[in-house]
Amino acid sequence: MEDRMGQELPGKKKNLILEAAAEVFARRGFHGSTVEEIAQRAGVGKGTIYEYFSSKKDLFHQLITAVMEEMITDLRKRIDQAGEVQEKLRILVEEGLNHFQRLEQISKILMTEVKNARDEEIKEIFLQKHESIIGLISGVIEEGMKEGRFRQVDKLLAAQLFIGTLSSIIVSTTIYNRERKTSINAVLDLFLHGIST
Amino acid sequence: MEDRMGQELPGKKKNLILEAAAEVFARRGFHGSTVEEIAQRAGVGKGTIYEYFSSKKDLFHQLITAVMEEMITDLRKRIDQAGEVQEKLRILVEEGLNHFQRLEQISKILMTEVKNARDEEIKEIFLQKHESIIGLISGVIEEGMKEGRFRQVDKLLAAQLFIGTLSSIIVSTTIYNRERKTSINAVLDLFLHGIST
Amino acid sequence: MEDRMGQELPGKKKNLILEAAAEVFARRGFHGSTVEEIAQRAGVGKGTIYEYFSSKKDLFHQLITAVMEEMITDLRKRIDQAGEVQEKLRILVEEGLNHFQRLEQISKILMTEVKNARDEEIKEIFLQKHESIIGLISGVIEEGMKEGRFRQVDKLLAAQLFIGTLSSIIVSTTIYNRERKTSINAVLDLFLHGIST
């Protein structure tokens, strides 16, 4: 899978930078991150970043868009493959947890680091993508309600709560060093119990 | 209540600064905030901040400590005043939402803006306080389990989920402009349904 | 005339910076000058410049405006004090030569360093001021034509030529190390001979 004889995959370097940026921005936030560190982590020179992105802000912007796009596509695929709604939710959690973790991180950065109109614009784009994901989850919940498996609830709020639930899993595993499997089961049990008839 | 003839209540100016800092840090994160803006919002000179705090980091540190301390004290008082466990949870939500919102904001800042060992230290202090609050909530849940009102669940995880639940309320009211009362009822219903026998 | 006991004249530091900037910009052009060097020559810290000017471009802008303003005021005063038109021209040269040297330098910088729309704007302001000076000189020439001392010529072109003439004096003294007095007399003689009846 590696490039042979110095032949590079197209866009390889850009992806290297995006991956490095994801890592650094997640750890330090936007203002706390330096282009220098992103470059070092990507293994490229500082100037190279500006070959692919017009500014630090543009890099952040493209990163968010790419991550959200990938998340939506992947989650949609997984949901369509699954059978029952309860199974769909479980799969969403188990397979989508990494995605949601990134959603959390981006959300955190965006919600606490607004400086000007341009930032609001980026925030707006994020919220649009975020709504897509909420819509995706609320679709599953609606399906469950139609099948009579779930109680009649506000599906958007329930979807929102579902993400809050995932957030709990992420926090409990990250901060408290819990085993992920245990957390998933316990938290999902509580959520499903809450929503089921 | 106002100070007369320039006579100031002790610590009044320090509190002004802390309040201003809470506001600014919440909106811009740590690196995105400037001492200048905090000073202006507090209505004091930039140098004055350094009369009460040794550095921007120290201000942030003291802010977190103060906010958490106040939160724990207030929540403990409200819980002790309430009667049944379900009522305790409802009161925790209704009365404690502002506290939790601040908890969210601080958590976001801390989790995404780590630069060095000193930051980790601050993070550690925050986590200790955070655990106090988790303990406080898990205490209520344990009480409910003993009374047979709640199912036998992992009380720490449930407490964690409870905060995730509150997070949902905050997000749905903030981002989606939902009415707070409706969100509270719907989300609390789901949580209680999930945890009850 | 010096400030006593550390008491500073108002705007003193801003003027220090403007003087240093005049010197550096004249020698190196806009792009060739560094804020660092201007700061050092002004004997202030780099950051101090940004206390008085919002950007390097703003410093340049304010410098041009200030220099042109001073030049126009001073030249107008000298002309009004003089008697005959030929005397006026001589005085304009002798007393105004330093001003014109600065006019030359600024003009050179402006005419060769245009990068964007903002630059065109600055250039426009300069041209307005430049026209004021042309108008001032052409006024003297018109006066001379009315008195019958000068031939009927295109007064604006003649004024333009007068500045070209001064430029010659400046170049011949600066580059060829000529004595200023000799250059003034010789060149002025040629100009007056050319314009007189």
Next chain:
Amino acid sequence: MEDRMGQELPGKKKNLILEAAAEVFARRGFHGSTVEEIAQRAGVGKGTIYEYFSSKKDLFHQLITAVMEEMITDLRKRIDQAGEVQEKLRILVEEGLNHFQRLEQISKILMTEVKNARDEEIKEIFLQKHESIIGLISGVIEEGMKEGRFRQVDKLLAAQLFIGTLSSIIVSTTIYNRERKTSINAVLDLFLHGIST
């Protein structure tokens, strides 16, 4: 006249670059110009410039030398072809104006953009060439004095003034959008009137 089948005239690409450089340096000065823009305007790759010139500074250096050399050769030829001295001066102006415009631009750049000893060296070379041109003009003036057509004046200063006069024409046509022919006649009339017996 076009190259056929990719076969290029020797030095053709080098000339393309020199022409592009002349244009860009004239518009933006030395520090304001980028190698990138020069390459684009020349229709070659950025790296190609370094095939013909060792550095940006070297390109500038060679450009000045080439322009001055061409100017001197061409002006000498035109002067030798003309008859009377007054006619020589007129021809110098009419035919040499484009050359003098470039002289002006290069002079402006050189006089305002000195950074180090190396620059002084380039400036020195320019001054030598400049003196050749002054000598060329002062030769014509001397000729006129010998013929009794011109007054006895400092021929070097007069030559200097002649270039200042041309500068006026260039400025009045460039900045004030005057018709070139009118400016030439008016300014030349003043100069000749000034120098003639």
Next chain:
DNA sequence: CATGAATGAGTATTCATTCAT
């Protein structure tokens, strides 16, 4: 020869912190 992707030295600008008043 020709190219342009990659690079890092160099610069404008910001902002936490100090200190004279």
Next chain:
DNA sequence: TATGAATGAATACTCATTCAT
């Protein structure tokens, strides 16, 4: 105490120059 003018370390960004293809 309280202040804000002054500062320079830190950082985003540019661009001359190199070098693999």
